[in-house]
Amino acid sequence: xxxxxxxxxxxxxxxxxxxxxxxxxxxxxxxxxxxxxxxxxxxxxxxxxxxxxxxxxxxxxxxxxxxxxxxxxxxxxxxxxxxxxxxxxxxxxxxxxxxxxxxxxxxxxxxxxxxxxxxxxxxxxxxxxxxxxxxxxxxxxxxxxxxxxxxxxxxxxxxxxxxxxxxxxxxxxxxxxxxxxxxxxxxxxxxxxxxxxxxxxxxxxxxxxxxxxxxxxxxxxxxxxxxxxxxxxxxxxxxxxxxxxxxxxxxxxxxxxxxxxxxxxxxxxxxxxxxxxxxxxxxxxxxxxxxxxxxxxxxxxxxxxxxxxxxxxxxxxxxxxxxxxxxxx
Amino acid sequence: xxxxxxxxxxxxxxxxxxxxxxxxxxxxxxxxxxxxxxxxxxxxxxxxxxxxxxxxxxxxxxxxxxxxxxxxxxxxxxxxxxxxxxxxxxxxxxxxxxxxxxxxxxxxxxxxxxxxxxxxxxxxxxxxxxxxxxxxxxxxxxxxxxxxxxxxxxxxxxxxxxxxxxxxxxxxxxxxxxxxxxxxxxxxxxxxxxxxxxxxxxxxxxxxxxxxxxxxxxxxxxxxxxxxxxxxxxxxxxxxxxxxxxxxxxxxxxxxxxxxxxxxxxxxxxxxxxxxxxxxxxxxxxxxxxxxxxxxxxxxxxxxxxxxxxxxxxxxxxxxx
Numbered sequence: 321x322x323x324x325x326x327x328x329x330x331x332x333x334x335x336x337x338x339x340x341x342x343x344x345x346x347x348x349x350x351x352x353x354x355x356x357x358x359x360x361x362x363x364x365x366x367x368x369x370x371x372x373x374x375x376x377x378x379x380x381x382x383x384x385x386x387x388x389x390x391x392x393x394x395x396x397x398x399x400x401x402x403x404x405x406x407x408x409x410x411x412x413x414x415x416x417x418x419x420x421x422x423x424x425x426x427x428x429x430x431x432x433x434x435x436x437x438x439x440x441x442x443x444x445x446x447x448x449x450x451x452x453x454x455x456x457x458x459x460x461x462x463x464x465x466x467x468x469x470x471x472x473x474x475x476x477x478x479x480x481x482x483x484x485x486x487x488x489x490x491x492x493x494x495x496x497x498x499x500x501x502x503x504x505x506x507x508x509x510x511x512x513x514x515x516x517x518x519x520x521x522x523x524x525x526x527x528x529x530x531x532x533x534x535x536x537x538x539x540x541x542x543x544x545x546x547x548x549x550x551x552x553x554x555x556x557x558x559x560x561x562x563x564x565x566x567x568x569x570x571x572x573x574x575x576x577x578x579x580x581x582x583x584x585x586x587x588x589x590x591x592x593x594x595x596x597x598x599x600x601x602x603x604x605x606x607x608x609x610x611x612x613x614x615x616x617x618x619x620x621x622x623x624x625x626x627x628x629x630x631x632x633x634x635x636x637x638x639x640x641x642x643x644x645x646x647x648x649x
Numbered sequence: 650x651x652x653x654x655x656x657x658x659x660x661x662x663x664x665x666x667x668x669x670x671x672x673x674x675x676x677x678x679x680x681x682x683x684x685x686x687x688x689x690x691x692x693x694x695x696x697x698x699x700x701x702x703x704x705x706x707x708x709x710x711x712x713x714x715x716x717x718x719x720x721x722x723x724x725x726x727x728x729x730x731x732x733x734x735x736x737x738x739x740x741x742x743x744x745x746x747x748x749x750x751x752x753x754x755x756x757x758x759x760x761x762x763x764x765x766x767x768x769x770x771x772x773x774x775x776x777x778x779x780x781x782x783x784x785x786x787x788x789x790x791x792x793x794x795x796x797x798x799x800x801x802x803x804x805x806x807x808x809x810x811x812x813x814x815x816x817x818x819x820x821x822x823x824x825x826x827x828x829x830x831x832x833x834x835x836x837x838x839x840x841x842x843x844x845x846x847x848x849x850x851x852x853x854x855x856x857x858x859x860x861x862x863x864x865x866x867x868x869x870x871x872x873x874x875x876x877x878x879x880x881x882x883x884x885x886x887x888x889x890x891x892x893x894x895x896x897x898x899x900x901x902x903x904x905x906x907x908x909x910x911x912x913x914x915x916x917x918x919x920x921x922x923x924x925x926x927x928x929x930x931x932x933x934x935x936x937x938x939x940x941x942x943x944x945x946x947x948x949x950x951x952x953x954x955x956x957x958x959x960x961x962x963x964x965x966x967x968x969x970x
Contacts, residue, residue, distance in 0.1 A: 373834035512923075513862075514690060514905050515918055517918030542906075542908060543907050546913055546914060580835060586864055588864075589868075589870075589887040589888050590891075599840075601836075
């Protein structure tokens with residue numbers, strides 16, 4: 321650990337919105353600024369959490385990292401090399417090292433393929449066609465994700481599997497090519513609580529055994545708390561705070577992070593009640609508020625500066641970054 | 650006397666291959682002004698209980714047995730007219746799951762609520778109903794002028810609030826909220842939870858909160874009931890359930906819940922998955938996943954037995970000792 325595996329610098333993704341005929345003539349384009357100037361890095365073997373409410377740009381960031389969508393601008397450095405401008409032909413070798421596990425295992429597996437075919441497909445695509453090699457690999461990976469005994473699952477279709485098993489098949493598929501980095505986009509949010517832990521423990525195991533790094537996208541801070549090493553909190557396309565898990569949970573600095581943590585209910589009826597210090601909901605990313613994007617809901621609003629100047633993400637304590645005017649004087 | 654007593658409620662769904670035994674012999678009661686949390690994983694029968702209480706099951710669903718006693722009358726004996734005119738919405742109402750899509754997209758929000766009021770209270774004039782909508786909107790924290798909007802003009806949280814306004818429009822004595830926080834963001838979810846708690850106190854309603862999320866229940870419910878595969882496995886005072894869970898399933902469920910305030914730890918899962926309710930396992934339905942399973946667990950389904958003043962559990966490990 322400690323060595324940067326993937327680093328993102330000033331990454332932006334603006335989706336153009338379809339506008340009327342006249343505004344096209346006037347060259348007035350409107351954008352959804354889904355990801356707007358985001359920088360962070362993930363170390364080797366690290367689980368980096370990306371947290372935030374829906375519409376904050378978490379999933380878009382994840383998809384950008386593996387180039388499922390093209391960035392508007394910014395750099396994505398994988399082991400020091402900028403892959404953001406790679407042509408399609410070179411992406412294939414990049415994607416061998418970088419994989420994704422999607423949110424919904426009920427939709428991410430082809431219903432007409434056997435588990436065996438789902439798992440061997442990535443190898444075939446990347447030119448590994450030796451049957452013996454493939455089957456050895458499949459067995460090894462299935463052990464790793466605890467789909468044992470493998471024979472029992474190989475000849476089944478996804479509909480014959482439970483949600484937890486499907487998600488482990490999706491994870492196994494991502495692992496077939498020995499990736500170094502996996503984007504896990506809300507991998508357990510569709511699963512029941514009692515089986516979530518199975519999938520999460522698989523993720524923790526993989527990190528330990530194969531030193532795989534993860535970008536763990538989640539809206540659930542309580543979950544992130546137990547899985548991630550570091551967390552970045554996003555709000556309307558921007559990172560507002562980034563620190564170690566303990567830093568975020570025990571010492572949140574940004575008013576939004578504080579509010580988010582205070583709003584997480586605790587499974588303990590005698591614990592301190594949740595508090596709702598902020599009103600309203602996340603505004604539309606089409607026309608985000610000027611200045612600090614959170615100022616419209618902020619309980620610690622300090623004046624004009626919040627409305628006009630966009631705060632920068634600065635390192636306030638060691639490895640604890642925050643973008644808020646409260647701390648910038 | 651409790652406001653609502655449910656005794657041995659059993660509801661099955663008829664499907665091609667037989668009967669899905671969705672709810673089997675469930676019993677519980679709620680006092681006036683009390684909040685009961687109904688927890689369990691998907692498919693354990695939580696929503697079926699809610700639909701049974703209002704008797705609005707889909708055509709293939711049928712209440713096979715049991716009693717639902719509301720204010721001293723068994724509502725399973727009432728005819729459909731009485732059910733509609735006297736019970737639904739006036740005594741028991743429901744905030745449906747998935748508030749995002751529960752409203753009619755081509756009707757103004759106001760008209761939908763007025764429709765609900767007029768249907769259950771035909772004597773109310775249009776003006777009175779409109780007046781009531783305004784008051785309801787204030788109560789749930791939406792600017793009354795927004796009642797003119799269509800649902801698509803509302804955010805997720807506002808739609809959930811409007812659904813709650815509709816549910817309390819005829820002053821019910823019992824409000825059932827089915828997964829009110831799901832699909833909402835944490836902060837909005839917290840706002841809705843606070844709103845429900847506030848309304849419960851202000852209007853003196855009883856509340857059944859259905860959720861798979863134990864932490865929501867811990868937040869606002871005095872009483873908690875845990876369901877597994879159509880059975881009620883443990884019920885009692887929330888503090889007692891969370892602090893001193895007895896049923897192996899409850900213990901597993903609580904420990905598989907991440908707590909943001911606790912130290913970083915490895916999460917625990919319950920091995921296996923819930924059974925197919927077309928053909929549930931004999932005896933205790935949890936026994937195939939239970940590490941304490943005894944011989945008797947495979948044969949007899951345990952009944953709820955009191956282990957403390959406000960705490961009942963259905964497990965062979967207790968009771969007979």
